[in-house]
Amino acid sequence: MNTTHRPDPDFVDNLERELRSTARRQGRFNNGPSARAVGIRKLRWTTGLVALAAMCVGSAATFAVTYRLRGQTADLIIARSEARLEFADARLELFREELQETEARAAAGVLTPREVDSMRLEFAQVEADAAARALDVEEARITGRDPDNSLSAPILRGRDFVTERLELERAVLLQRVSLIDKQVAAHGSDLNESSMMAREQEAARAALSIIEERLALRQNYLSGARTARQVELAQMRFSVEPQREMAARRVNELQRQLDRVHTLVENGMATRSEARAVEMEFRAAVLQRDLAELEMQILERKLAEPSDQ
């Protein structure tokens, strides 16, 4: 912030004192309205009540029921999120004990360092879950609604719950990626092991990049660089893209199988019904890929078009 536009600390302190005393002095939230206001209100009610009685009874009843239900719903949502937090905390305690035991057994030489690392990673995941549930409770207490994890969710009393939850996920994934990297380096010579780990490594990095992309989109939205519509569409595109890639890989794989089975049929080593089964599978995969392509195209077009003009 530019210093010219920074408030004087004395002004800030004095205003805080004034606000605190005003808010307390008013006490109007517990007290009823003033006598004059009551008088005016009585008069209005007396004159208007006769004509509006029938309508009011119906409307008031509807309003009261709606209001009560809304209040009850908020209480239920808060209670539910608090219960989830309790479960998560209890789970965390169990995992904490399990981790301590695993570390003790590793120190005694019964377990390998790799097993300890895996347990630490699981513990970190459970710990992050518990922290995320605590955030849910805080958010539910503010809004009375279920947590809003959409990228265009508003900042609530200065808290960005969406980013906070994403950061928790990111921290666990970073730990996961670093652990897998360590394991890949340790098992470089074992071909089977390393190819399995390479797949795990790829999956973990992909998950991390999704979270980082979501964080970037969220920051774009908060800074005003993108509208709510744009970030939600971009997020949809981001989740459709891996599906499209997977569908395209599946089509290529089945194409190779189909070529092979045709060769086998020509040589009399496979039946036509076997070839038809592969053909059916291939067509289904092509359809899947085309649908994903179409979905991407729609999203791209939606992202390109202006939302209001």
Added chain:
Amino acid sequence: MKDNESAQFPDQLIAVYRETVNQLYEFVSRRAGGSRELAEDVTQETYLRATTAWPKSGLPDCPLAWLQTVARNLLLNHYRRRQPAPLDSADIDTVLGSAASDGTEAAALVCWGLARLNARHARLLEAFYIDGRPVRSIADDFGVTERAIEGRLRRARLALRKLLLPHVGTKGEMT
């Protein structure tokens, strides 16, 4: 507001105050033309209005946005009531260009003009000149192209210039 919420209200208000005071003050100060007195008065009045309004309506989802809207209206009322100090030595482009800089009379003059423009033009110019936001970011907010924003800015600038011309020096040519 329920009884237990009422009891918590002063604490909630102070928590919101601490979170928002710097941002709100900056928002107001940028529009107060370098007048610390005006910035402090408007900031104070805004929070006092919150102490009256929030117990009835409940805390808004985004308190800062609520406070900024109230502060903006207070500033508009202030500028509508008064005549601007003329700027003899400046031309219009300088006035507009320096509106976002710190504590200038130019900012006060621009704010005075914005208070008299239609809301759509005023919001656009405010975002561009007072908050110093790039065209692209404004375009994203409005959900239109940068080109569309440039066109609107040009028209809004012309409208503002018409208003400001009588209050600036002899070089105030329209471009």
